[in-house]
Amino acid sequence: MAGRETDMQELMPKGVAATVPPLYATEDEGDPTARVKLFSSVSTWTWYVTEYDPATGEAFGLVEGFADEWGYFSIPEFEALNHAKGFSVIERDEHFEPAPVREVRR
Template sequence: MQQLMTREIAKTAPRLYEQDGAEDPTVYAHYFSCMNGWDWWLLEFDGTDEAFGLVEGYDDELGYFSIKEMEELNRQMGFAAVERDEHFSPKPLSAVRRR
């Protein structure tokens, strides 16, 4: 199954709160679900599990999400319910946010 958090992303993404207050923070990874149409745009990462970013689901909001919970869901389902966009490259949040 696909690795959701690569070493490169973990090393490159700022730690939690490092982009706090930035006018247009940088997004470092994009995750999406084929099951419910949700998207997660990673802005910051704690280095082990917890991520912070834009979550587009029922509502669009900045919040925390767990990479380990996504990986566990994939294991339980037996397929990639949540996937990482392998072709995504870092860009400003304004470039990915729904209008």
């Protein structure tokens, strides 16, 4: 049955998380690489992950929402939202290829 909690996409599986630098690793880079693209299926919001801490699930990157800004966001909170709603409100673009943020932003 579609929409069951067990059918939901894992936003940061271990193999994907292993490709993302730790928090603060790219803070001196002028144009860090977006490693993961997350997007909302119900709005125009997009999150480009440039850094990630697998121990806490905290990520950092470019957030395109009401305005574009750099910031921290919680992958476990996104997954909790998906589970609470019963469908993937936030999804990972499985076809996204890492690229400098300047090349992927709107």
